[in-house]
Amino acid sequence: xxxxxxxxxxxxxxxxxxxxxxxxxxxxxxxxxxxxxxxxxxxxxxxxxxxxxxxxxxxxxxxxxxxxxxxxxxxxxxxxxxxxxxxxxxxxxxxxxxxxxxxxxxxxxxxxxxxxxxxxxxxxxxxxxxxxxxxxxxxxxxxxxxxxxxxxxxxxxxxxxxxxxxxxxxxxxxxxxxxxxxxxxxxxxxxxxxxxxxxxxxxxxxxxxxxxxxxxxxxxxxxxxxxxxx
Amino acid sequence: xxxxxxxxxxxxxxxxxxxxxxxxxxxxxxxxxxxxxxxxxxxxxxxxxxxxxxxxxxx
Numbered sequence: 001x002x003x004x005x006x007x008x009x010x011x012x013x014x015x016x017x018x019x020x021x022x023x024x025x026x027x028x029x030x031x032x033x034x035x036x037x038x039x040x041x042x043x044x045x046x047x048x049x050x051x052x053x054x055x056x057x058x059x060x061x062x063x064x065x066x067x068x069x070x071x072x073x074x075x076x077x078x079x080x081x082x083x084x085x086x087x088x089x090x091x092x093x094x095x096x097x098x099x100x101x102x103x104x105x106x107x108x109x110x111x112x113x114x115x116x117x118x119x120x121x122x123x124x125x126x127x128x129x130x131x132x133x134x135x136x137x138x139x140x141x142x143x144x145x146x147x148x149x150x151x152x153x154x155x156x157x158x159x160x161x162x163x164x165x166x167x168x169x170x171x172x173x174x175x176x177x178x179x180x181x182x183x184x185x186x187x188x189x190x191x192x193x194x195x196x197x198x199x200x201x202x203x204x205x206x207x208x209x210x211x212x213x214x215x216x217x218x219x220x221x222x223x224x225x226x227x228x229x230x
Numbered sequence: 231x232x233x234x235x236x237x238x239x240x241x242x243x244x245x246x247x248x249x250x251x252x253x254x255x256x257x258x259x260x261x262x263x264x265x266x267x268x269x270x271x272x273x274x275x276x277x278x279x280x281x282x283x284x285x286x287x288x289x
Contacts, residue, residue, distance in 0.1 A: 024253060157259070157263075159257075174268070177267075181260075181264055185261075191254070192245075202241065203242055203245065206234070206265070213272055217275040217279065221282070228282065
């Protein structure tokens, strides 16, 4: 699976959250582009990489209940009517659209009665409408609230949650989470220094056993339920 | 928590602690969380299997 991450930020180098996310990118399967970093938008090139991606991510800080102006310019320039739906070919159909959005306000602000008075889903409705128009699958939003206040354990968790949002199969079920970790494990174990390899392999084998046990239990339960239906 | 899961948690913590790279430490700690989730789900499913098998009305 190929994921295209389009980052919109007017001052990327000054953003600790965006730098953190860049450092957290998975090592394979992801193409990363900074929209405002382009000298001029090459429409053909931008459209070509959209066609190649299976999952497209818009990543930005929330400015006045919207993405930065750079993303809107990109949309208005690259997403021409003919490209998105005009010729009835829908080249983006079936692709997933995900949003990684950072906010300066805490999670509880984004609800009715909260400090902002509206949900992030409501804020991002125009992008969801775009996904709908292009016949794309809208992924649940990946919000990062008040990055500056995150403690180390939360940042550690964020690294992997972000990687999974970019590359893990959706929905984010336990089964799909297990599959993602199972895919990563051999590479992570191989990457360990020689003296840690044995522990890594042991951990991986217990993880696999747990996974098999869960599969068996799920099957058994399905069988019992089937008999109950009879 | 079973002895094995406690042991596993210790192994993962130890391995994570030895990783110099932040993203690699993050991976092992996130894996620990998923193994805890596996165990919880496994307990719940076993419980449900027991509950559904124990049906006196079907005796």
